[in-house]
Amino acid sequence: MADGSLPAASGPPRADAWRRLRRDGTSMAGAGCLLALVLVACLAPVLAPYDPIKVAMRERLQGPSARHLLGTDQFGRDILSRIMYGARISLAVGLIAVGIGLGVGATLGLVAGFSRRLDYPIVALMDVLLSFPQILLAIAIVAALGPGIFNAMIAVGIGAVPGFTRLARSSMLSIRERDYVESARALGATSARIVARHVLPNALAPLIVVATLSLAGAILAAAILSFLGLGAQPPMAEWGAMAADGRGFIAQHPHIATFPSLAIFVVVLASNLLGDGLRDALDPRLDE
Amino acid sequence: MRVYILRRLALTVPTILGASVLVFLILHLVPGDPAMVIAGPTAPADVVANIRAQLGLDQPVLVQYGRYLASALRGDLGRSILTRREVTSEIGGAFLNTVELVIAARIWSLLVAIPIGVVAAVMRRSAFDRLSMVTALLGLSLPIFWIGLMAIWLFAFKLGWFPISGRGGPLWTIAGLHHLVLPALTLGVIQVPALARLTRSSLLEALAQDYVRTARAKGLAEPFVVAKHALRNALLPVVTVVGLQFAGLLGGAVVTETIFSWPGLGRLAVTAILTRDFPVVQGTILISAVTFVTINLLVDLLYVVLDPRIKYS
Numbered sequence: 001m002a003d004g005s006l007p008a009a010s011g012p013p014r015a016d017a018w019r020r021l022r023r024d025g026t027s028m029a030g031a032g033c034l035l036a037l038v039l040v041a042c043l044a045p046v047l048a049p050y051d052p053i054k055v056a057m058r059e060r061l062q063g064p065s066a067r068h069l070l071g072t073d074q075f076g077r078d079i080l081s082r083i084m085y086g087a088r089i090s091l092a093v094g095l096i097a098v099g100i101g102l103g104v105g106a107t108l109g110l111v112a113g114f115s116r117r118l119d120y121p122i123v124a125l126m127d128v129l130l131s132f133p134q135i136l137l138a139i140a141i142v143a144a145l146g147p148g149i150f151n152a153m154i155a156v157g158i159g160a161v162p163g164f165t166r167l168a169r170s171s172m173l174s175i176r177e178r179d180y181v182e183s184a185r186a187l188g189a190t191s192a193r194i195v196a197r198h199v200l201p202n203a204l205a206p207l208i209v210v211a212t213l214s215l216a217g218a219i220l221a222a223a224i225l226s227f228l229g230l231g232a233q234p235p236m237a238e239w240g241a242m243a244a245d246g247r248g249f250i251a252q253h254p255h256i257a258t259f260p261s262l263a264i265f266v267v268v269l270a271s272n273l274l275g276d277g278l279r280d281a282l283d284p285r286l287d288e
Numbered sequence: 289m290r291v292y293i294l295r296r297l298a299l300t301v302p303t304i305l306g307a308s309v310l311v312f313l314i315l316h317l318v319p320g321d322p323a324m325v326i327a328g329p330t331a332p333a334d335v336v337a338n339i340r341a342q343l344g345l346d347q348p349v350l351v352q353y354g355r356y357l358a359s360a361l362r363g364d365l366g367r368s369i370l371t372r373r374e375v376t377s378e379i380g381g382a383f384l385n386t387v388e389l390v391i392a393a394r395i396w397s398l399l400v401a402i403p404i405g406v407v408a409a410v411m412r413r414s415a416f417d418r419l420s421m422v423t424a425l426l427g428l429s430l431p432i433f434w435i436g437l438m439a440i441w442l443f444a445f446k447l448g449w450f451p452i453s454g455r456g457g458p459l460w461t462i463a464g465l466h467h468l469v470l471p472a473l474t475l476g477v478i479q480v481p482a483l484a485r486l487t488r489s490s491l492l493e494a495l496a497q498d499y500v501r502t503a504r505a506k507g508l509a510e511p512f513v514v515a516k517h518a519l520r521n522a523l524l525p526v527v528t529v530v531g532l533q534f535a536g537l538l539g540g541a542v543v544t545e546t547i548f549s550w551p552g553l554g555r556l557a558v559t560a561i562l563t564r565d566f567p568v569v570q571g572t573i574l575i576s577a578v579t580f581v582t583i584n585l586l587v588d589l590l591y592v593v594l595d596p597r598i599k600y601s
Contacts, residue, residue: 124302124306125306127302127303127306128303128306128307128309128310129310131303131304131306131307131577131580131581132307132310132573132576132577132580133534133536133538133539133576133580134539135539135540135542136538136539136542136557136573136576136577139542139557139558139561139573140310140311140314140569140573141317142561143314143557143560143561143566143569143573144313144314144315144316144317144318145317145318145319146318146319146325147561147562216429220431223431224431224432224433224542224543227431227433227543227546228542228543228546228558229558229562230558230561230562240431240433243431243433243434243437244433246437247437247547250437250440250441250445251441251445254437254438254441257433257434257437258434258438261430261431261433261434261437262434264431264434265429265430265431265434268429268431269425269426269429272425272428272429273425
């Protein structure tokens, strides 16, 4: 203890959390599903039976068959292949958007919680951002930057910032008052060391849980933006945009909108299940 | 309590001001020259200059914001570039249409969610409880646009019960109600899972309290204990979430209105973004933010009235 550090305290040991998570069937199913999707996304060029953007008008508007397992869309493109390639976009958009939200949000939150001078301006800015419903904030940002998948990703990421900021700040405020932080300070640890060694490890668990749960929200929000025509642009194989393509054919060919929507459903459900499981595993007190 | 209310009221002013700055900045975050973006790449120079002057883009930014705020406070949000109509008159009708849709969705989702939550809590760990909570989780993960499209497919095309899209007229007419059903159903259904889950967990917590045990010990009938003692306390967090969920409803309304061609604020905003009609974009987003802030304020004030135990200083 001569270096002023104390064992990072509180919260169950990681091994315990991992064991609890592994025993939770539904969250492992969620994790398995996400893993499978990552594999499909990575191996899309190998797995996909057809080119996802190649138009084949003779094959248009076919229902599911042996030739096209999930049918074709109004341009004759194979829906299964498009869903496989779409997994790349949806997963990347979700991960990057959450990354932006977590990176920017947690940093701002930790700064706000630690610095009394910067606390008020940061909290005030977050209150302003929170005065927009999240999807409208994203729409406002896309309005400025222009429609497109990259801008939609930034917009969804910025929309997620206030939530992470608030969470990191409140964790910081409560951890700051704990005895072990006080002890570390008394032993002469610097602020940077206290944050890195004591605050971050303890603030991390709730941030990870919220990040996993936000992944579902981010993928859904990006799909909604694409559905509205504000995200991915044609001919990109993005699930929300594919569902929008199916809108005009919903009476006769509901499969065009349904299969990409089900893909969104599966990935969102899987992230929710994993997030719930992580929450219970990392903090059993939150159970029920 | 009066001090609390006044302070809470005062707090909304900087938030709304901040929102107005953000909305104002939308035009200034546009990459390149916004006047050029609006006019299109092939527009002649005098058209671009005209748009620039019309939007006041030739002035210093602070002057522009000052003018924007001053006119907004007078109820003037500029003119639509596309229709040349005043933005306020474009928004007025659309806003009321969105309110109609959101309130209808809110009412039916509460009427469904609270009983489900109550029954699930009272019959905890029963098949109904498990089934309703699993359904809730599944429902939370469904994209709203698919729910809307499936509602159109089933109820409009296959069964022919309701019209495909549009608004049929005022709410008090048969056509008005007829057109409202599918959009309201779609928008409401996404709110049910969260509300039912919250009602359930909140009621479970209330049922574990000492006063409930006391009520039972007095020999009160169980339905009476649940309704009179537990539920009244359990509904408090539900009230908060009902308020906060208006954010989700306003967001969901954007999608629902687009699918059902419902002439509301969300559809107006999306159309304006796609046509680069910035004054309308700014107006719709500003009005949504002000509405949302006002609802949050009302929820907070309602909380004071509903829960006298909370001390406000």
